[in-house]
Amino acid sequence: MALRRRRAGAPGRRVGHRSLRAEPPPQFVRTATEQRASAPAAHKLTGPTPAPIRYAYAPSCEGTDACDHWILVSARGERRWLPDAGDGGSLTLSPDGLRAAHWSATAGRFVVLDLKAETTRTLPVKGEDSIGELLGGRPPLLSLDGRHLLVQSDHLDKNDEVVLERPLIVDIERGTVTRLPGGETVVGWTAAGLALVRERSTDRLPGHVSTASFVIRSPRGEVIRRIVLPGNLAKDLFSPSGRTLATLAREIAPDGVVTTGVVLVGTSKGHPARTVVPRQPTGRQIAEILRWEGENALVVRTADARNNGAYHLLDPTDGAMRPIEISTPDVVDLPLNPMETALVLGSVR
Amino acid sequence: MPALVSSRSHTSSRITRPPPRVSEFCYFFRRDESIFLLVIAFLACLTFAVPLALSSVNTPMDRAVADRFAHRHLVDFSVFNGDRILRYLQVTRRSRWLGAAAGLAFCFATITQDTFFLSPYFPVAGWLLGAMAAEIGFARSRARGRRPLGIGSPLRGSLSCGGRRPRSPVPSAPRGSPGSTSSLSTARAQHLTGPLADKAVPEPTLSYDGRHVSLTTATGVELIDTRTDTRSLLPGVRHVLGLGPDGGGVATTGRRALAGSPDTELVTFDRHGGIRTRVPFDPTLSARPSPDGRTLAIVALDEIVTMDPGTGEVRGRARLRLPAHHDTPEPLGWDEEGRLLVRIAPDDSEKGAYHLVDPATGKSRRVRDIPDDLRNPVFGRVPSGEGS
Numbered sequence: 033m034a035l036r037r038r039r040a041g042a043p044g045r046r047v048g049h050r051s052l053r054a055e056p057p058p059q060f061v062r063t064a065t066e067q068r069a070s071a072p073a074a075h076k077l078t079g080p081t082p083a084p085i086r087y088a089y090a091p092s093c094e095g096t097d098a099c100d101h102w103i104l105v106s107a108r109g110e111r112r113w114l115p116d117a118g119d120g121g122s123l124t125l126s127p128d129g130l131r132a133a134h135w136s137a138t139a140g141r142f143v144v145l146d147l148k149a150e151t152t153r154t155l156p157v158k159g160e161d162s163i164g165e166l167l168g169g170r171p172p173l174l175s176l177d178g179r180h181l182l183v184q185s186d187h188l189d190k191n192d193e194v195v196l197e198r199p200l201i202v203d204i205e206r207g208t209v210t211r212l213p214g215g216e217t218v219v220g221w222t223a224a225g226l227a228l229v230r231e232r233s234t235d236r237l238p239g240h241v242s243t244a245s246f247v248i249r250s251p252r253g254e255v256i257r258r259i260v261l262p263g264n265l266a267k268d269l270f271s272p273s274g275r276t277l278a279t280l281a282r283e284i285a286p287d288g289v290v291t292t293g294v295v296l297v298g299t300s301k302g303h304p305a306r307t308v309v310p311r312q313p314t315g316r317q318i319a320e321i322l323r324w325e326g327e328n329a330l331v332v333r334t335a336d337a338r339n340n341g342a343y344h345l346l347d348p349t350d351g352a353m354r355p356i357e358i359s360t361p362d363v364v365d366l367p368l369n370p371m372e373t374a375l376v377l378g379s380v381r
Numbered sequence: 382m383p384a385l386v387s388s389r390s391h392t393s394s395r396i397t398r399p400p401p402r403v404s405e406f407c408y409f410f411r412r413d414e415s416i417f418l419l420v421i422a423f424l425a426c427l428t429f430a431v432p433l434a435l436s437s438v439n440t441p442m443d444r445a446v447a448d449r450f451a452h453r454h455l456v457d458f459s460v461f462n463g464d465r466i467l468r469y470l471q472v473t474r475r476s477r478w479l480g481a482a483a484g485l486a487f488c489f490a491t492i493t494q495d496t497f498f499l500s501p502y503f504p505v506a507g508w509l510l511g512a513m514a515a516e517i518g519f520a521r522s523r524a525r526g527r528r529p530l531g532i533g534s535p536l537r538g539s540l541s542c543g544g545r546r547p548r549s550p551v552p553s554a555p556r557g558s559p560g561s562t563s564s565l566s567t568a569r570a571q572h573l574t575g576p577l578a579d580k581a582v583p584e585p586t587l588s589y590d591g592r593h594v595s596l597t598t599a600t601g602v603e604l605i606d607t608r609t610d611t612r613s614l615l616p617g618v619r620h621v622l623g624l625g626p627d628g629g630g631v632a633t634t635g636r637r638a639l640a641g642s643p644d645t646e647l648v649t650f651d652r653h654g655g656i657r658t659r660v661p662f663d664p665t666l667s668a669r670p671s672p673d674g675r676t677l678a679i680v681a682l683d684e685i686v687t688m689d690p691g692t693g694e695v696r697g698r699a700r701l702r703l704p705a706h707h708d709t710p711e712p713l714g715w716d717e718e719g720r721l722l723v724r725i726a727p728d729d730s731e732k733g734a735y736h737l738v739d740p741a742t743g744k745s746r747r748v749r750d751i752p753d754d755l756r757n758p759v760f761g762r763v764p765s766g767e768g769s
Contacts, residue, residue, distance in 0.1 A: 191705070191728070233684070238693030239647050239662035241679055241686045264663040267641035281643060283636040283664075286584065295643045304643045 074098040074111035081147040083107045084129030084379040086357075090119035092364040102134065104147075105359075107379060116143070119364075122171055126178035127325070129379030133174055133181050142172065142183060144204050155202050156209055157183050170196055175221045176272055179204055180251045182226060184218060201226060201251050210253045217266075220323065222274040224257070225250040229266050237262060246299075248274055261302045268297060271324045275299055278330055278348075280321055281307070291317045294330065296348060310351045316342065322377065331356070331380055345380060356380050446470060473515040480511020573605055588624035589672040589715075589761075593652065595621045595630065604628065604654055613654035619645075622690075625674025628652025631690040638664035649674075649690050660693035669712035669721065678721050678740050680710045685721070687740050699743035703736055705729070710736075714760035722748065722763045737763070 076097070083106040093099040098113040102123045105111050114132065117123055121135035129147075133155075136143045142155040170184040181202045189195050199212040216228035227248050234243045242263030248256045248270075257274065268277035277297040283290050294308040310318060312334065319335040322343075330346040332353075343356040356377075364374040447466055484507025488500065573594060574583070583596035583603075594605045601616035606628060617634055624630035629652050635645030647662035668679045670690060677688040686698040703710065703725055710723035713735075720737040723745075727734050732753040736745040751758075 233698065235695040235698070239644070239660045239688075240693075241663070241666065241681060241684075241688075241695060241698070262644060262661075262663060264638075264640065264642060264644065264665045279641040279643065280639075281641070282639040283642070284638065285636060289639065297643065 074103045074113045077104065077112035077114050080150045081106055081112065082110055085125055085132065085147060086129060086378055086380065087360075088114075088123055088125060088132070088376045088378065089360050089363045090374040091362045093362050102376075104132070109359075114145075123376055124172045124174050124181075125376050125378035126174040127176055127323070127379065128178065131174060131178040132378075133172055142181065142202070144174075144181065153204055153207075155181065155204065156207055157181075157200060157202055169194065170199075170218060173218070173221060175226075175251070176223055180221075180226075182218060182221070199226070199228070201253070203251060210251065212249060212253050216247065219246065220269055222248055222270045223272045224248055224274055227270045227274070231263055231266050234263075240264070242266075246270075259299050259302070261297070261299075265297060265302075269321055269324060270299075271327055273327055276305070276327075278321055278324065280318060294318070294321065294332075294346065294348065306348075308346070308348045308351050310346055310353055312353060313342075313344070313355075318344075318346070325380060331377060343377065343380075472518070473512055476511040476515035476518075477508050478511070480507035480509070480514070481505075483507045483511075571607055573607075584621075586621040586624055586630075588626060588628070588630075590626050592626075593624045593628040593630075595624060595632075597621055602632065602654075604630075604650075604652060606652065613652065615650055615654040615656075618648065618650075622668055622677070623670035623672075623674060625670075626672070627674075629657070630674055631670045631677060633662055633664060635664050637667075640665050647677075647690060647693055658691040660691075662693065667709050667712060669714075671719070672715050676740075678712060680712050680721070680723055680738075682709050685738055685740050685743055697741065699739075699741060701738065701745070702743045703738070703745050704734070706734075710738075713758065714763040716763040720746075722760060724758075 074091075081104065085104045086107045088102050088104045091099050091103055100119060101113040101115065102117040102119050103111055103113045107129070114123075114134065116136050116138055117132075117134040118137045121137065123132060123134040125132050131144060131146055133142055133144045135141075136154070139154050140158060142157050144153045144155060145151070146153075169186045172184075173182040174180070175182075181204060182199055183202060184199045185197045186194055187197065196217075198214045199216075199218055201210045201212065202208070203210075212226070212228070216230045219227040219229050221227070225248050227246060230245045230247070231242050232245055233241060237243060240262045244261045244263050244266035246259040246261065248258075250256055261268075261277075265277060265279060268279040270277060275298065277299055279295050279297065281292045281295050283292055292307075294310060295304050296306045296308065297303065298305040310332075312318065315336050316334040318332045319339075319341070320333045322331045322333055325331050325345060328348065330348060332344050332346050334342050334344055334353075336342075343358055344353040345356055346353050358375070360375060447470060450470055451466060481504045484503035484505065487503045487507070573585075573596065577583075581598070583598045586595045586597070588594070592606065592608055594607055595615075596603045596605065597618070597620065599619075601614060602618045602621055604613040604615060605611070615632070618632045619634055620636050621630055621632045629650055632648050632650065633645045634648065635642075638645075642664050644661045645664045646659050648659050649657045651657060666679050666681075668677050668688075670677050674690070676696070677690040679686040679688055680701070684698050684700050687696045688694065689696055701710065703723075705728040706725040707728060708726050710725045712721055712723050714722045716722065716737055720739050722735060723738055724733045724735050730753075733755075734753060735748040735751045737748055738745045748763075
């Protein structure tokens with residue numbers, strides 16, 4: 033839902049951390065034979081969007097205003113570029129595709145747009161320079177109902193290690209900010225609140241050396257629920273109800289990493305409830321589980337042998353996979369800035 | 382040879398005409414009187430010399446010979462060159478013996494109507510020619526990347542000790558070659574499988590004493606006692622972590638996995654393939670059993686944990702005292718003092734560095750005599766470390 037891209041080093045754009053960006057990073061240029069077909073022209077967003085936004089992306093073009101801003105693509109295919117949402121900043125969409133939050137270059141803060149009502153709210157959170165998602169930064173994240181925004185800044189320590197600062201939850205309606213405790217890693221939103229995890233060493237769990245202590249906090253930071261699972265499940269994604277975790281089982285085979293299935297773990301007992309064997313498109317493997325779509329579907333990113341990405345909706349009941357129609361002929365897709373960090377998903381139904 | 386000498390004295394007593402002139406190194410015989418002895422001598426050659434030459438292919442090479450060779454040529458006899466030195470010695474020895482036997486046999490080609498010559502020149506010349514042929518053949522086979530003369534090329538990974546599968550350092554097996562083990566002390570290959578397709582090559586693991594081997598395929602594990610060639614099956618196991626001296630070992634029911642993957646099972650088994658214990662196990666852990674199979678060392682990013690492989694219980698943990706590094710250190714083997722060899726990716730270098738870690742304290746010592754550019758190295762006896 034909130035994949036952020038960073039186009040570091042490009043002229044006139046917000047750049048990443050100074051210590052890493054003292055010199056422009058190398059840019060990989062596509063040769064003429066690799067150029068893709070041009071995208072339909074995007075118009076400036078001046079009113080309510082005609083339909084929920086399916087996805088947004090940072091374009092790879094030059095010469096027009098649209099090339100410097102995030103482009104929103106509705107479920108009906110209309111393209112609108114978002115004023116004040118420079119493509120060097122962060123953007124996130126709500127799962128229903130009706131809200132967008134982005135860093136505003138003019139305000140120097142995060143703003144939230146109600147794309148249906150055409151209203152904008154400026155949030156009391158400054159957008160600090162981020163190291164970028166690829167290097168360990170945390171993209172902002174709208175809650176499932178679009179009422180709260182998670183923001184987590186970062187900085188580099190003296191050893192150039194990325195240090196994530198304490199997460200902030202912003203109540204968009206009230207404009208209040210709640211700072212969560214440090215030391216916990218954000219997992220994602222559930223309907224009840226934000227799920228976080230802290231890994232701890234343990235000597236009490238046979239066959240393991242660590243545990244994953246999940247905690248679900250309300251937007252005001254209160255603990256709603258605690259779940260302790262084996263440490264190898266620390267990367268799992270909570271379903272909206274918080275009852276199920278989804279994880280990608282991947283083995284290290286002699287010839288590479290092999291995906292053996294999607295494992296659903298019940299949070300009440302911590303045992304794998306079911307392993308889904310996805311009916312993957314020929315030549316593609318699931319590379320990443322992005323989020324739950326409701327309680328009965330998963331949004332996944334697949335990749336072929338050349339790591340060309342695509343997006344699918346996985347039905348855990350039977351493993352069926354349906355492609356999510358995404359047409360981004362001009363999306364940024366560079367080795368140091370891959371498409372998955374330049375594309376943000378909204379409503380995929 | 383003694384038989385020939387006694388035959389000569391016996392024959393010379395019957396000579397009635399002046400003997401032909403012979404060199405001091407040659408013996409001559411009247412053909413009509415000594416043909417029986419010649420046949421005896423020829424059979425003696427066949428009986429002793431040729432089998433001796435041929436048997437040298439499979440005769441265990443004395444470690445002292447290899448050490449003496451290494452000392453004479455000022456090279457260190459190590460796990461990195463030991464197999465090559467042994468192969469060289471074996472090939473040259475075989476060729477010399479074959480050359481000497483051929484030279485000896487050539488003596489019988491000198492039989493004329495009245496005499497034949499039994500000269501040491503022929504065996505000596507054959508010996509030297511055999512040595513030269515071995516040198517040339519060995520050099521040519523190395524240069525072309527072929528296997529050494531007549532020596533079974535080790536299957537990819539067949540020399541592994543501890544379950545790792547080498548890729549680059551050990552040459553790949555030719556298509557359809559059998560899996561085998563090679564004794565580094567004797568340079569003798571022992572085939573464990575028939576010819577295999579590339580995709581059917583199992584993942585081998587060797588016990589630290591080299592006696593027991595496991596071959597892991599997609600269907601399970603085959604345990605082999607190389608001394609008795611007894612075999613046992615261990616179905617349901619996907620990754621052998623290590624074999625103990627008794628042929629039992631530690632394994633998991635799944636491969637190493639990436640973060641997020643659910644539990645597999647940690648199993649211990651006996652040499653007959655019987656499962657002794659079975660406990661849940663985190664497949665993302667980087668683990669290596671001790672040589673005796675009684676302790677499992679687990680290396681995390683910043684600590685080393687020892688675990689009972691039978692119960693999965695943590696016995697102890699210590700903070701790793703290693704130079705700044707990224708990624709989890711990779712456990713590779715053990716030294717004789719019970720320290721674990723790990724490879725780290727130092728922050729200040731693009732090449733790996735090797736350290737011996739004390740599992741009890743986490744203290745480490747840099748090992749400097751291992752090349753830092755090895756890809757997927759496999760270690761047998763780990764060399765001792767030097768102070769960093």
